[in-house]
Amino acid sequence: MTNDIPNAYGLNAVASITPFGDGLINNTWKIEDAEKGIFILQRINTGVFKRPEYISDNIKAVSHYLSVHCPEYFFCTPVTTTMLDDLVYTADGCYRMYPFIKNSHTINVAENAGQAFEAARKFGELTRLLAGFPVYKLKITLPDFHNIYLRYNDFQKAVAKGNKERIQQSLPLIHFLNSQQHIVAEYEQLKTANALKPRVTHHDTKINNVLFDDNNKGICVIDLDTLMPGYFISDVGDMIRTYISPYGEEEKDFSKLEMREDYFAAIAEGYLHEMGKELNETELSHFVFAGKFLIYMQALRFLTDYLNNDVYYGSKYEGHNFLRAGNQAHLLQLLIEKEEKFQEIVNHIASVKSRHLSLPE
């Protein structure tokens, strides 16, 4: 990358530009400018996000709403260029820049249940604060992103028309994923019954999308590209997928994956601390389903990509997406084993909260 992009944002004393973070879709750099300080520069993957201006429009709309209704809330917004634009288009893509939040850090795997609580609380807080926001004013930055029905169909197409050798090799995994199709059916039922309330949803609640301070308190949520209308199952599901196991989606030794009860309870406590009053009965009773939904969809997406020759996620080594898919299928099995126990935990937390709420002041 040349200095043209930082220059467009008024940075004329750039001391260093270093690749940063572990995202799979966009490119991120940390930029140090001798005069203006530290920034995060990102190239938006326009193969995935075809209308980057929709992302900017959503961030502006939400930021405006929050500044009026909860001015004390810290919402991290992009920096504008010297021409007052927030996006810069060049021949090699579309860029935007954020101030680097001082004394912040991210983690890729939760190291203790307190971090899981904090992250779940921060994402829950955002949705709660935006409960009065006209959700359908948000633009759809990624159509059908969490449409599991479509993801399942894409998977079937890949199984029918994808790389023949890879299909052959993946047969046991294909068989397992086909056997879990009831997860799609249950989601369709919930939608048909209008049981899930459309809300402002982050759609990528991985723990490294929360900035923590030195005391492990959440500073703010980041990575707002997929902030769109959606359902709570997307956000809670990705928390269950990514905060509970001590090893994540890249782990090759599946025996290291675990569904730790205390981390699950921390997610439920943190999210319901903010959203307990917002969720309806059906939503509460589908809290663990959210995890099955998201983990299953991620397994479908990784295997679909493998069968389609890694066109979406790319691959750092032979069989990378096959391994990620197997990892997620294993995680799904672990969650299914704990499903009843975990849902009891949610019911218990929700009932304690509602008793607490109905006590006289």
Ligand code: ADP
């Ligand atoms: P991706 O879509 O590729 O995951 P993110 O927006 O999550 O991109 O940014 C990647 C990483 O960069 C984050 O996980 C975090 O470590 C860091 N980061 C992003 N924005 C900021 C910021 N404003 N301040 C400090 N660090 C940030």
Ligand code: GN1
């Ligand atoms: C991608 O960009 P990143 O790493 O935050 C993906 C998510 C997947 C995740 C799996 C737009 O997120 O849906 O859950 O990889 N984002 C997009 O790690 O596809």
Ligand code: MG
């Ligand atoms: Mg991210």
